[in-house]
Amino acid sequence: MNRTLIEDTVTDVLTRSNSEIEVVLENLFPGKRLIGGKYNLDDHRITLYLGALEEQCLILFGSLEPFEEYVRVVLAHELGHANDPELEYLSDRLVNIRGSLPRTRITLRLEENAWRYANRLLRMENPAVFDTIMGQSLSSYYELLPEYAESAATTA
Template sequence: MLIEIYTKILTPLLLQSGSKAAIKLENHHPESRLAGGKYSLSTHTITLYIEEIKEQCLQLFGSLVNLDLYIAVIFAHELGHAEDKALAILAERLEYATTEIERAKLSFLIEKRAWKYAEKLLQGTDRNFTKKIIFQSLRYYYEQIELQQGA
């Protein structure tokens, strides 16, 4: 199944983006988190966690009918991190942030930039489907900012 995902879903997006990022597919996240993917700045590698992506898809949409599209959306988001020319600077600012509100705002900005890239890459895809995933993904960051501003 992993080869099929790579060939059918990831390769076209990788070619479209022009990214030189390495791609890894793993069945499970090593820390048992519900993260569907991650980007490593130091190795320029995108890792997708297939079982976690399936679980996210089930939780958000109630079925795996659109799993291929869900994988494409998550991958496009990770490509957004991989191709973000400001990521290294933002990550460094995040590392040295001295307040929780500053960390929350920087984390939100990093994620928002990756989603903006993903939306461009996914033009022609069902916008309602994509927007639902983006909203769910960014909700945590909105909540963190609100928490810190209320504190």
């Protein structure tokens, strides 16, 4: 991975989004989960975990050929969280709600909000890559909540 190329990619996406949010590049998410990016509401900062993003890209596409586009899509998604007007409200609900199904519904709404933003920002650059990443990201929610997958398919 060419770090300068990734830094240029980050700058390009931030410029397109008209955002001045701080983006930190690290290797791996602390812990055992394969997290590629994270928006932190408390410090209004996005962290991209490049080692995890490489691994995700290899799993999803079988090569690192689309890695730069992969980074663009994940960053756009995280910017979607940063710009979500419902984020604080939904995050508070998530903390206070009981039951895995209601929590999954709220988490899915957070994810769909972020994907809508990313879609508007850059989907048309490479729809096949974008749709593959988004589909993989949302698939586990739709498996648990098939009624949402059906409604998402009809509004797409």
